[in-house]
Amino acid sequence: MPRTPEENERIRQATIEKIRAAAMELFMKQGYYATSISDIAKHARFSKGLLYNYYKGKEELLSEMVKDRIGEVAEVMSEAFSLETPKEQLTSIVNGAIDNIHKNPEVHRFYLHLQTQPEADVDLIKYSRLIIEENARLFELQCKIFERMGESEPRRRSLYFSSVLQGIMLMIATYPQKFPIEELKQQIIKEFCK
Amino acid sequence: MPRTPEENERIRQATIEKIRAAAMELFMKQGYYATSISDIAKHARFSKGLLYNYYKGKEELLSEMVKDRIGEVAEVMSEAFSLETPKEQLTSIVNGAIDNIHKNPEVHRFYLHLQTQPEADVDLIKYSRLIIEENARLFELQCKIFERMGESEPRRRSLYFSSVLQGIMLMIATYPQKFPIEELKQQIIKEFCK
Amino acid sequence: MPRTPEENERIRQATIEKIRAAAMELFMKQGYYATSISDIAKHARFSKGLLYNYYKGKEELLSEMVKDRIGEVAEVMSEAFSLETPKEQLTSIVNGAIDNIHKNPEVHRFYLHLQTQPEADVDLIKYSRLIIEENARLFELQCKIFERMGESEPRRRSLYFSSVLQGIMLMIATYPQKFPIEELKQQIIKEFCK
Amino acid sequence: MPRTPEENERIRQATIEKIRAAAMELFMKQGYYATSISDIAKHARFSKGLLYNYYKGKEELLSEMVKDRIGEVAEVMSEAFSLETPKEQLTSIVNGAIDNIHKNPEVHRFYLHLQTQPEADVDLIKYSRLIIEENARLFELQCKIFERMGESEPRRRSLYFSSVLQGIMLMIATYPQKFPIEELKQQIIKEFCK
């Protein structure tokens, strides 16, 4: 007696999830190129062939990861935008970004790695571009916050703000040492919300 | 008539240099994994076999690049340290760093890419570590500048300074748009040299 | 209420037929190797597993096709043999063969393809052999017709007749152009029934 | 000391020839699909990788074979056309074709197999088409012979001639039995050169 379609769908989803989780874990741990399909299959204890029932190949796995990531980042931003004052919004962005990095530095590191992909790597540059474009989109939104704060040059201010935030995120994600997280957050918030 | 030993050595050095230049160019353009030994050999018009007379393999080429890079960065720092006042020193660091990025964003991008290498890529992580360690060493020197400036918390100030500088460098190296380079430099210098 | 055994048997037969029809269609369209079990299952809208309830595997599907084909060809011959005079018999063979090709050239093309299978394709050569042996058997019968016609060398005449007929069938099945079917039939009949 | 370019070229040509010969032998013996790159490499005692130094892949090997074949067939025709009278020309075609088949029936069998490739096998149909188109081209030339012989319907006569010849070739290439080669040749020649 065959499984019901619902049962099958449940199994499919569970498998997809298992594959994706294994791929994400290994891509983040070892990088895209250093991770083989065999590695992923072995790590999640399924056969190589099964992966191809659900994904066109290795690259599609990365593509899915990037799409998800873009969703997550947008989420953080839209949460911030649901708040009232520009000050609250900036505070939320800073806290959201830095807390995330602090909890999972290797995730941010991975996407930074992807974002800095050389321009001529034809396979991967599209994902770098996706991330960069999404960041550019979010930057435009961020400018609005500085407008509402009455900055005389909101784009410039927003750019400097992004640089500072990205810089701190880079440091946390890259250097193994402890960072005075809370103080850094306070400092940025103080500087840009005066 | 056989060549003199000096002549021979000169030829050797020229060949080594040619190989290294080709490798650097392609690693930067396409990335380490996406560049094959064949690509390098074809690009510099020598035989694949020759490469192995001078380098142990693909990885040693990267290793040499990283060593060189570390030297270059140290150079910028020691130039800064040859100046008198801490203010001049900081100004020199900011100008040196940002002008470099501005001139060759893809170089910085490449080393950022390397620096964000996932931890478990056994082949490449050592180079990421080398870069990070060198940066940490330079950071210690930088702290001295802030001490001399009479900062109450020189390490913290130095950390924030590094973050801002790294953030701007990341943005310039990653985003295709034009940045107001001079103004950003002025802004950092003003903020950290008051 | 369980189905009656007869009902069950009817359903079984219908399923077997559906599978075979789908396999035949795809084998003829794409060839044996270029057709996957998945293709067949998708095309006939049943599950891959079901196929294995009725057939041992992909090869048995081909085997069934070939058996059927041999039956069909024998049918044409025995129809011819039910006629009175050798002249009528030959005419019937020519008309039957050429009309068949003309109606479904791709069917003949497929079996020609199978018949010309290289000798050392261990999977498929047996089907090539089956077809060839059947043709040889029919050839023997055909010789009788030429004996009855009073040919001095009936085997030789029969061989030449077969060659001409096979040649025309090959041309019709292989070349896309229009052929003067009726005239060709007349010509053969005239030539061999004088 | 490196090999001279001439020496290298010699080695390359020898290797290419070795690969091609092995591929041809196995394609003919086992068929294209049933022959793997591994088979070819093992059979000619070189490494799998080497094949890719000289050919883009399996399909290019087939493509080369087909090109060569087309050249060979054209050769037979142009030899015939170098003769004086249409009668000599036809005789030459018949003798050339049948002697070739007789010497290497499996070669003709292989190309017949390719020529009868199902239309929807996207990988191989192009080679089938190449052969068919070449045959059509040669057919046009052949019509000229029948024109010169003063046939009232030269195309029709040429078509019938081709059918008979193709039929005999098919029989010889497909059936294991002995054929009265010389007599068949005489018979065709007599029939079409009266």
Added chain:
DNA sequence: CATGAATGAGTTTTCATTCAT
């Protein structure tokens, strides 16, 4: 009886490295 998720052996292909010349 029927399903389709899962398997794994087999395929094509790539590429860092070796080595005879």
Added chain:
DNA sequence: AATGAATGAAAACTCATTCAT
């Protein structure tokens, strides 16, 4: 010192077949 033909291990991917449900 220099060449590039050759290797072979490892990669991505395919698909006939099995089996739990």
